[in-house]
Amino acid sequence: MKAAIMGYGVVGGGVGEVLIKNADIIEKKLGEKIEIKYVLDLRDFPGDILEDKLTKNFEDILGDDEVKIVCEAMGGTKPAYDFTKRLLEKGKHVVTSNKELVATYGYELLNTAKEHNANYLFEAAVGGGVPIIRPIWQCLAGNNIKSVYGILNGTTNFILTKMYNEDMPFKEALALAQKLGYAEKDPTADIEGADVCRKTCILASLCFGTHIAPEQVATEGIQNINIRDVAYAKANNCEIKLLGYSEKLDNGKIDAIVSPFFVSKASQIANVSDVFNGIVVNGDMVDEVFFYGRGAGKLPTASACVGDMIDCAMHDEKRKNFGWGERDKDFVQDCKERNTAYYVRGEGNINEVKAVMGDVNFLALQGAPLNEVVFITAKEKEKELDEKLASIKSYEIKAKIRVL
């Protein structure tokens, strides 16, 4: 079967490599070869193994009836949205690692695929090489999913791990992640949480059956995590992890948030280090299941794309029944209504803190200045906790991190 790759960067290059390296294994499984007929990129790649397949013209792929499967690894929504839509309308199967596109236009593109008996698969869009989309959709199909949360960004987990284990400064760790090919083209999408937000939207849409868009999910990244808070976490048997979290509430709404969290060292999620991702799914029948593996990088992400390409080849005639319902603006609960506990670090008078916050859990750190007051609150509505904290006149908050 003939295929094309759109975008010959880290992921697209990896897809080419996997298809060539494991061609025999793939052919054995499928009973036929997956042959790359075109690689779309505006750049030149002199000497590359797929140099003779390069085209700068999307119409070559669209207009070639032999091409049945296209891997979109371009990233972003322009022109990826337009290209994907046109390919699906022509009945070509599309697989993608593009979380921005799926999180934003997933509902629409899945419907386009349905209308034209094509597959639109996106295993690589969440968790890199970790199988999570298909397990949720197929293996856990008999469950009412209660929650899904986890470490969904390799770059920030790599940075937090370096800060925690090696006291490496933030900037140095980011530069290393970029050098290793983990980070997005614009690393602010990693650092400020947009990448995790997109992945959280995809998981929550899949688990809870309604399209959840990035603007519906309150998002905070790791840009304000301070080495001092890392020290407090260490001294109190915790890690700081950037989590994408979503949970079905009793009132039918979804609690969805992207935020750094204090997590107990004893939890599985706290022990997910470096570029690895870890995802916990809670189903009413299966209880808790945990998915772990490389969440970013060339070959792990390409492994997921190629798995989808093989699935498309196996379902060339019959479409896989994948999807979720249209967006509902009231589906996600206001973040201020969620119940949480906070880790709070600030400067001020401990007695005034006690007078407002009551019997909170004060944390100590050797060598801390006398006026540094650090504590973990009881669990309460965020809105109420924020009001209480703001009312302690003498207390200047330096850091506030949610506790899982």
Ligand code: HSE
């Ligand atoms: N920049 C992303 C990450 C790539 O670091 O996880 C995989 O989505």
